Amino acid sequence: xxxxxxxxxxxxxxxxxxxxxxxxxxxxxxxxxxxxxxxxxxxxxxxxxxxxxxxxxxxxxxxxxxxxxxxxxxxxxxxxxxxxxxxxxxxxxxxxxxxxxxxxxxxxxxxxxxxxxxxxxxxxxxxxxxxxxxxxxxxxxxxxxxxxxxxxxxxxxxxxxxxxxxxxxxxxxxxxxxxxxxxxxxxxxxxxxxxxxxxxxxxxxxxxxxxxxxxxxxxxxxxxxxxxxxxxxxxxxxxxxxxxxxxxxxxxxxxxxxxxxx
Amino acid sequence: xxxxxxxxxxxxxxxxxxxxxxxxxxxxxxxxxxxxxxxxxxxxxxxxxxxxxxxxxxxxxxxxxxxxxxxxxxxxxxxxxxxxxxxxxxxxxxxxxxxxxxxxxxxxxxxxxxxxxx
Numbered sequence: 599x600x601x602x603x604x605x606x607x608x609x610x611x612x613x614x615x616x617x618x619x620x621x622x623x624x625x626x627x628x629x630x631x632x633x634x635x636x637x638x639x640x641x642x643x644x645x646x647x648x649x650x651x652x653x654x655x656x657x658x659x660x661x662x663x664x665x666x667x668x669x670x671x672x673x674x675x676x677x678x679x680x681x682x683x684x685x686x687x688x689x690x691x692x693x694x695x696x697x698x699x700x701x702x703x704x705x706x707x708x709x710x711x712x713x714x715x716x717x718x719x720x721x722x723x724x725x726x727x728x729x730x731x732x733x734x735x736x737x738x739x740x741x742x743x744x745x746x747x748x749x750x751x752x753x754x755x756x757x758x759x760x761x762x763x764x765x766x767x768x769x770x771x772x773x774x775x776x777x778x779x780x781x782x783x784x785x786x787x788x789x790x791x792x793x794x795x796x797x798x799x800x801x802x803x804x805x806x807x808x809x810x811x812x813x814x815x816x817x818x819x820x821x822x823x824x825x826x827x828x829x830x831x832x833x834x835x836x837x838x839x840x841x842x843x844x845x846x847x848x849x850x851x852x853x854x855x856x857x858x859x860x
Numbered sequence: 861x862x863x864x865x866x867x868x869x870x871x872x873x874x875x876x877x878x879x880x881x882x883x884x885x886x887x888x889x890x891x892x893x894x895x896x897x898x899x900x901x902x903x904x905x906x907x908x909x910x911x912x913x914x915x916x917x918x919x920x921x922x923x924x925x926x927x928x929x930x931x932x933x934x935x936x937x938x939x940x941x942x943x944x945x946x947x948x949x950x951x952x953x954x955x956x957x958x959x960x961x962x963x964x965x966x967x968x969x970x971x972x973x974x975x976x977x978x
Contacts, residue, residue, distance in 0.1 A: 730887075755916075755947030756954065762918055766886055813926060814960050822893060822927030825919040832955050 608639040611675070612661060616646075618653050620727055620779070627735060630661055634668045641665050642675040650684050652722040652743065652784075659690075659742040688720065690746060720747065722784035726765075728774035728797070733765045736782070747786055753855055756833050757791060760851055763826045764795050772799025772847070790854035798846050803839045804830070866891050868899065874937070875906040875974045877967075880914045884921030892924040896939070900928070905937025906974035910967060912943035917951060929961065938962050938977065942970040 610633050615622035633641055643661055647654060658674075665672035674681075722743045726736040740761050744754040761782075768780055774797060785792045804827050816825065830837065836852040866888065867879045876899045884892060899907050909925070929939045940962045944952070952958050964970050 751946050752950035755950055758916070759918065759951060762885070762916070766918075770886070813922075813955050813957055816923075817926040817929055817960065820927050820930060822889075822923040823920070825923045825926075829919040829922065829955065833951070 609642060610636065610638045610640070611642050611644055613644040614647065614654055614657050614661075616648065618651070618657075618725075620725060620732065623653075623657070623726075623735075624732075626657055627660075630664055634664050634670065637668065638670060640671040640673060642673050644675045645681050647681060650681050652720060653724050653739075655684065655688065655690070655746065656722065656724070656739045656743050659746050660739060663742060663745075688746065720786045722786065723782070725779050725781045727776060728769050728772065728778045728780055728799075729776040730769065733769050733780075736765060736780075737762055740782075740784070743784065743786075749855075757793075757853060760793065760830060760833050760853065763830050764793070764849065764851065767804070767826055768795065768797050768799060768847075771802065772797055774799045789856065790852065792850055792852050794848065794850045796846050796848045798844075801841050802847060803841070804849060805837050805839045866895050868895055870904075871908070871971065874904060875908060875971070876902075876904040877908045877910060879910045879912075882913045883916045883918075884914060884924065885916060885918035886920045889918070889920035889924040892921065893928060896924070896928045897931075900931050900935075905932060905935050906977070907932060907937075907939045908967070908970045908974065909939060909941050910943055910970075911941060911945070911948060914945060914948055917948050922952075922955065922957075925961070926957075936977075938974070940964060940970045940973055942966055 612626075612629055612633055615626055641661070643658060645654075645658065662672055722740070724736055724739060726732040737758065741754070741758055744757055749757070765780065765782075768774070774780070778798065781796045783794045783796075785794075807827050813825070813828070816828075830851065834851045834853050836850075838850045840848045842848055865879075865881045869877045869879075871877050878892070878895050878899070880892065881888065896907055925939060925941070932939050942964050943966055944963060949958070949963070952961065952963070962973065964973055
């Protein structure tokens, strides 16, 4: 393993936070934006993590994409054996240069994400705020997770839309303060994803609300708004809602698909 | 970071081109509605919406188009969508809208489609 280089104008360090509080994630986003704007030759992503969640992987993926888009080499610094095992299991090693010093190593650039997932469920967890900025960041991070799963574009587009519609619906209609938390968990299996959102906003059961007959009727009625819930009904296979004793809305959305590996 | 620019350009007496930005969602769907309704008020029978840059279409974006298309059709015209990405096309397919909306591959086909109906 190569030692981590001293930070210079051309080589900059960026640390993945161990504890992923909203503030820590926002700070990571801001640091990444600043680094990329500075156009260094290389960013070394420090990953001294005792435990690794899908959200950590999501941050790493986000950094990988941002650097690749800006033509900046990204390298993992001091990855733990556990992290390397996780990257190997997810078939993501190819997307990160690990301890290499060869500037021509093209492993930094994300290529077609065709991770051959096993039968294990991959868990995605993230907590974000009920503000437009935080929701937008959460969507961006979720898109990175979908890309890491290697799903086809059309399916990623559907799942991104589902995430967007739910997250924005909570943000706009839950009555939550901008610094209130919204949590999301994704359980990705080889042929399906369950997304579960939880928030402490006003009680709302969307499974009882989507009553549009068809979208063509919507057009004939010249209806321009209120299509989010019927769209969710079309884009998912099942929605379930509970209001917990702790006063939280818990909405789960299931989406299944065929074999995407062929 | 959001490029939500919605631009309008007149192609001929009957047809106007509206170019979508890279998202059409809660943040800018009302701008698309305004652009379409202004073109309708100006008497354009055909509105071509070029989606070549559109990477994301939310329910608000779908509503902007669905809620306005019948006005053009009642006037003997239409709203024609062109240059859709695979993702946008896919979502419209899932919503059972590809046969209802007029969707063509590119601008040339869109213009000729409008000309043929004039």
